[in-house]
Amino acid sequence: MKILVPTKRVPSTDERVRIRPDGSGIEDASLAYMINPFDAIALEEALQIREQRGSNVEVTAIGIGNADFESELRTALAMGADRALRVDFDGCHDPWSVAQTLAAVVRREKPDLVLMGKQAVDDDANQAGQMLAGLLDWPQATFASKIEFVEPARLSVARETDRGLETILIRLPAVITTDLRLNEPRYASLPALMKAKKRPIETISCQDLGVSPEPKVRLVRLEQVTIDRTCERVADAAELVHKLRYEAKVI
């Protein structure tokens, strides 16, 4: 069984994102980066599936980007991925171009399962997995918080929806996108990270994949969001209720 896990490089969630004065993007000079947290959860799940189902499961981490993306792919190798593959791409991504590229990777690699984050915490788009499933005409299970094999090629997936926890059954091959509660990703140990530095990362060009992913979403500009509220400190519950009633008039 082959599992592909796309891993996106995103600014660390501990970073304060600042917008460049000209609005063309974020100040990225000194940012720390990480594997998109949802992708790390997807990778953890793939590794757990391998641990449960044995050595015939192969987990491949996929990066789509320039050479910088190799650092996240090395983290993926250190966490336990069997292989890492980078699609060399220096343009700007949108979910559409990512889905196109991943579909080409899927045609080449022929995985049984693509496990990926439900969204990347930079653009917060929440589209690439669904688009990929649509392009491949595969089953999809989004926002997964529990994945169980009910048969060798049939999975029960619990999905976190606005209405509650929905359960569906899907057949492989399929695309599953992960939500936060699926698992707690393991850390890559320092020795594993050192070892991963020496492991090969396969690189393939878009041309070799036969795709020329043209983004369809164009970023016109980014604006910093500031909240202008000045907090008025109140002394006690009585004063708060008074303010809410007679000053803010919201109750």
Place this chain on the structure above:
Amino acid sequence: MTILAVAEHDGTQVRSGAYSALTVARDLAKNSGDNVELLVLGSGLDSVAADASRFAPVIVADHPLLANPTADRYARIIANVAKARDAVSIIANSTTFAKDILPRAAALLNAAMAGDVTGYSVGNGELLLRRPMYAGAAMAVVTLSGQPQVITVRASAFPSAGPLDQPGERTVWNVDASTLPNHSEYVGLESRPTLRPELTEARVVVSGGRPFRTSEEFENYVGRLADALNGAAGCTRALVDAGIAPNEWQVGQTGKVVAPQLYVALGISGAVQHLAGMKNSRVVVAVNSDPEAPMFSIATYGLVGDVRQIVPELIRELGK
């Protein structure tokens, strides 16, 4: 040409968020001269279709195979309808229903998509869409190339559309069962029953954070204060992870986005991922024992103290 608004429903009525999407659809149509049609999908839709037709002409895709909102089938129908109607845009309220289905429909249509749109303008004949990124720390202005444009909008950012003077026409969409995919089997939905208003629709939301250590405690403080204010109860990720509150109550970047008149944050530190879901509330109250908690920096009113002491006092004051 058509602007298609996809309406989520509860089996009887269209969900109110769909009317915000309809507002956007009508406004875009006003400028472009396109028609607006509502699309409803499901099984046994008589009452839903009647409800929807009060607001716009309705396309009704009613078939037993559409009884549950499975993405493969719904996306296929939406794409087929969009093609048949030559849709210029497909618009829906940004819920997990739309987030699951619309990107898949977009892929089938070779179309671009923008999600969680909170505003828009037209410049040089192009539709400029505003949507948050980086957990709401940034607002992006984007354009989508090609047609149709697939858009989900945040209901809280747009008013609800009102009914028409005359009900709209109802058109039956012929569902060809033989062409529908059969990729997933629906098993069921599990949710924690609550009599409180829906989070995204409530005028008042009371949310609790990590200090509440059990479901009972959450109910006794957050739940009771919510009831005293006729509001909905929400929470941070910390409580969902701990199994204290169900995931559908989570507010934030990866939970629900709310913008009520009043948001009361009880023992919530104010992580950016939580703020992403509530910072556009009109009035924000923070109650926290740590005077330095970041939540205070975005609050309208702040009260430093122990939630276990302050919440009962608030309930008492509200009863006066």
